[in-house]
Amino acid sequence: MDKKKPLILVVNDDGVTAPGIRTLIRLMKKLGDVIVVAPDGPQSGMGHAITLDSTLHVERVHIDKGEQVEYACSGTPVDCVKLAMNKLVPKRPDLCVSGINHGSNSSINVLYSGTMSAAVEGAIEGIPSIGFSLLDYSHDADFSQCEEYVIKIAKQVLENSLPKGTCLNVNIPNVKKEEFKGIRICRQANGNWHEEFDERISPQGKTYYWLTGKFVNYDKGEDTDIWALENNYISVVPVMFDVTAHHVIQQLNSWNHG
Amino acid sequence: MDKKKPLILVVNDDGVTAPGIRTLIRLMKKLGDVIVVAPDGPQSGMGHAITLDSTLHVERVHIDKGEQVEYACSGTPVDCVKLAMNKLVPKRPDLCVSGINHGSNSSINVLYSGTMSAAVEGAIEGIPSIGFSLLDYSHDADFSQCEEYVIKIAKQVLENSLPKGTCLNVNIPNVKKEEFKGIRICRQANGNWHEEFDERISPQGKTYYWLTGKFVNYDKGEDTDIWALENNYISVVPVMFDVTAHHVIQQLNSWNHG
Numbered sequence: 001m002d003k004k005k006p007l008i009l010v011v012n013d014d015g016v017t018a019p020g021i022r023t024l025i026r027l028m029k030k031l032g033d034v035i036v037v038a039p040d041g042p043q044s045g046m047g048h049a050i051t052l053d054s055t056l057h058v059e060r061v062h063i064d065k066g067e068q069v070e071y072a073c074s075g076t077p078v079d080c081v082k083l084a085m086n087k088l089v090p091k092r093p094d095l096c097v098s099g100i101n102h103g104s105n106s107s108i109n110v111l112y113s114g115t116m117s118a119a120v121e122g123a124i125e126g127i128p129s130i131g132f133s134l135l136d137y138s139h140d141a142d143f144s145q146c147e148e149y150v151i152k153i154a155k156q157v158l159e160n161s162l163p164k165g166t167c168l169n170v171n172i173p174n175v176k177k178e179e180f181k182g183i184r185i186c187r188q189a190n191g192n193w194h195e196e197f198d199e200r201i202s203p204q205g206k207t208y209y210w211l212t213g214k215f216v217n218y219d220k221g222e223d224t225d226i227w228a229l230e231n232n233y234i235s236v237v238p239v240m241f242d243v244t245a246h247h248v249i250q251q252l253n254s255w256n257h258g
Numbered sequence: 259m260d261k262k263k264p265l266i267l268v269v270n271d272d273g274v275t276a277p278g279i280r281t282l283i284r285l286m287k288k289l290g291d292v293i294v295v296a297p298d299g300p301q302s303g304m305g306h307a308i309t310l311d312s313t314l315h316v317e318r319v320h321i322d323k324g325e326q327v328e329y330a331c332s333g334t335p336v337d338c339v340k341l342a343m344n345k346l347v348p349k350r351p352d353l354c355v356s357g358i359n360h361g362s363n364s365s366i367n368v369l370y371s372g373t374m375s376a377a378v379e380g381a382i383e384g385i386p387s388i389g390f391s392l393l394d395y396s397h398d399a400d401f402s403q404c405e406e407y408v409i410k411i412a413k414q415v416l417e418n419s420l421p422k423g424t425c426l427n428v429n430i431p432n433v434k435k436e437e438f439k440g441i442r443i444c445r446q447a448n449g450n451w452h453e454e455f456d457e458r459i460s461p462q463g464k465t466y467y468w469l470t471g472k473f474v475n476y477d478k479g480e481d482t483d484i485w486a487l488e489n490n491y492i493s494v495v496p497v498m499f500d501v502t503a504h505h506v507i508q509q510l511n512s513w514n515h516g
Contacts, residue, residue: 047336048305048369056455056467075469078305078370082469086453108382110501111306112336117369124366124450156513165448166503185510187502190423192382195344197314209314211333211340238503238510243368244445245424245498252443252496255414 006032006094006158009084009127013043013077013101013114016070017063020100023143024132025068027150028097031158033067035093037084039114040072044103046114048121050082051075058083077118085125095158096122099132100150102141106133106171106225107189107217110239116169120241123167128157130167135229136174145177149234153183162238169237173229184233189224191217264290264352264416267342267385271301271335271359271372274328275321278358281401282390283326285408286355289416291325293351295342297372298330302361304372306379308340309333316341335376343383353416354380357390358408360399364391364429364483365447365475368497374427378499381425386415388425393432393487403435407492411441420496427495431487442491447482449475 008028012021016038028034040059057074071088073080081096101115110116115131122129132150134141153170162168169188173180195213202208217226225235266286270279274296286292298317315332329346331338339354359373368374373389380387390408392399411428420426427446431438453471460466475484483493 042311045308045310046305047307047375049307049334050303050305050370051469052303053300055458056469057464058467076307079469082451082453083455083467087455087457087467108499111375111378111499112308117305120369160513163503163506163509166506185507185513187504187507188500190500195340197341197345199345200313206315209316209341209345211309211314211337236510238506239501240503241366241369241501242446242448243497243499243501245421245496246445248421248424248496249443249445251421252494255418255443 007091008032008034009089009093009096010034010036011077011080011096011098011118012038013046013118015039015041016061016072018102019139019141020102020134020143022064024097024100027147028154029066029068030151031154032094035089036068036070037073037080037088039077039080040074043076043114045112046076047112048078048117049076051079056083077114078121081118081121081125093127095154096127096129097132097154100143101133103137104133104135104171105131105169106229106235107191110169110188116239119167120239123165124241128162130154130157130170132170134172134174146172149183165242166238166240169239171225171229171235173232175232179232180234181232183236184228186225186228186235186237187223188237189217189226190219191215191226265349266290266292267347267351267354268292268294269335269338269354269356269376270296271304271376273297273299274319274330276360277397277399278360278392278401280322282355282358285405286412287324287326288409289412290352293347294326294328295331295338295346297335297338298332301334301372303370304334305370306336306375307334309337314341335372336379339376339379339383351385353412354385354387355390355412358401359391361395362391362393362429363389363427364487364493365449368427368446374497377425378497381423382499386420388412388415388428390428392430404430407441423500424496424498427497429483429487429493431490433490437490438492439490442486442493444483444486444493444495445481446495447475447484448477449473449484
């Protein structure tokens, strides 16, 4: 390990063998030494979950050739960051990158996303952190068109760091390289999911459900991530882990507290 | 079901049989009709996780006597809210309450907490929502001293609603009734966990870990939830689901995006 090279921690939520993280590892190796601590299987939609009632296992793995050190972990994406920081990294990482997620983490999806929660956990640990997502859910998603932008943004963060208490939520539209209009700093669009639970009957006659639904965007603002993505921009939303609604504290103080 | 009475959705993360939710159900019945949709087992630390890769089961249960309608769900606290809203409630709830959690959800714990994520999900659905937590992790926690305050806060929210896009994170110190100094509207203290993974060897010779650690508060502000709790106040933090760091958008715009 080169002492002068930055150390980059790579995590994700689709699991250590997912094409998205394999791309991200390959790209980060151009910028520094890479340590990978990723779930041993899919952990999509795990949000900021941590493993309290169960044990955690970690195994050294060798998936692609190269000097990167890789671990597969039985826990959630946030567990991976915690284990990495406390047990696995040889020194404090200079950057934590999560993804590249197969599918969008724009708007309210930032809360459900294991990819983004791993980046938020990196920020809580005080490491400049970025979550990357490509708007293509398929396993065969083509990550090649966005490589240049992923490197560019990671380099910027390595050089400039990030404001305290924040990380970046980067979403990349699924378009050809020549169609990208550039990078746009955005706010999270105000949208959510309209669930349509798929109700089925098991062979044993018991009712069960699959969570499914449709994303609905109420927010036409041109400063939102959804607008940027629909207009072929790469959206970059600064995300913070202080979730206090500071702007309503005064209003609540007018309540009669007794 | 009384058409004039408010409908109150009760959820939690400790599971439908936990003493905390049994207390909350009993208290909410004084304010309206109650429907309970809670996990069928402990779901602490599940954050905003949702079940994407597995099926969900829901069963009507009868635990305590009374008119409340209760369901036990196989999913996470957020799944419970989604299922409730889309499959189980007879009409739109007027209030969603989560808890009473066995243990603190102050400071950064708001992100890991299934209790608070259920309340946040209620807010995303547009329902005035509150998460309640008592600073006592034990199963035998005494919830009696805080009953008056839980009712008071729930009543206030039923009467005044809450500002759009927010819910309340209410934490209650573990002190005697006469020691409570009242309610204090606060911001989330800037603290986090210093993990100390407990490393063990299985009978099969394999290393495994238990996640453990110590909470560290860096924030001495008298406007924080931690300060309030340490000084015997009930802390009320307004929490929002827009996690955009709006204050740094301008700074990031000064980057060279190319």
